Amino acid sequence: MNVGAEIQQAFVVCISAVFTQNILLAYFLGLCPFIGVSREIKTAFGLGLAVIFVLTATVMLNWLAYRYVLEPLGLEFFRFILFIIIIAAFVQFTEMAIERFSPFLYQKLGVFLPLITVNCAILGASLFMVIRNYSFIVTIGWGLGSGTGWFLAIMAMAGIRQRLAHERIPRGLQGPGITLIIAGLMALAFIGFTGVLQGR
């Protein structure tokens, strides 16, 4: 496949990962922080940005590791461990680098980075990338798109939950219960985007 067509495909994959196939609302990845850390827009924003960054970078690193290390050696089943190690190492290094070079950014994102290692969206995106056999360029689109999709979803949820803070919600439904119902409604709304990418 030539590069032009690949870039086009990457673009389509990116848009569909943001809207129609949102990693959170269609694949349920990264639900724990979505429910736990979506009470305030400010924290949701920091966490969302960190996810976009780490997800895009690790998907690319994992693609390289899978294609050039695991496949030649025939060790595909080993990918779970390798991916996890790459993600953990990457997060660790980023944390150190940010702390050293940009105290401002560290203050904003620092607390969220360790949380990200256990975010299933990160590992999930890499596993999907392997299953769907994406090329490197398409993988970049996929990583950016899924990260942005997650960011969008958690920001929307945080906005809604801030509004709900003063509403009278039945006791059993408070917290996770209402969050899940809202997530369901949001997922319904996102299904409406399906028509955007018709013919794919």
Place this chain on the structure above:
Amino acid sequence: MSPMQTESTQRKIIMEGLWRNNPIFKQVLGICSTLAVTNLVMNTIVMCAALVFTLALSSMTVSILRGYTPRNIRMMVETLIIAFYVIIVDVLLKAYWPQMSTNLGPYVGLIITNCIVMGRCEAYGNSNPPGVAFLDGAFNALGYSFVLLIIATFREILGMGTFAGLAVPYFSSPAWDKWIIMVMPPGAFFMLGIVVWIFRSIQVEKEDKPK
């Protein structure tokens, strides 16, 4: 410990895992990897079996190794132990049930990042003997599984009119207008939200009574 006492601790662990401290209602954690497969009962059963296997054995392994693991790399060791068991499940599924392996897609691998597995290893396996750690892991996973099975049952019957692939009398007839939305992602969110609501309300009532 006398036999009497052991029995009562075992019963306590079982009750805690299944009901009082149920991973889903109480903590609403670790639903990511498993909620996605609740559209069909069969997928859910296989996924839950994988989870019980992984959680029980990795909790036991963490407990066996707890004396030898340096504290500061504990988390990494736990992750590797969990990944080890998940790889076993993944390889077995691929070899003996390739169809199911395709159905579950990446979600088997995502058991590694399931917060429940890590949480139990960290909270229980790390400070208790192997036997009870195994029991605690197994019953937490079972408590988790039974909630998911409830969700899967409703989703499959309402959405497809079948239960584990078998036609259900009324729901598979033309008289029942299938709720396709139930087998799509929003259905999972709604069902889980409703289930959490019901069980939490029951628990809230119980907590209120003694006052």
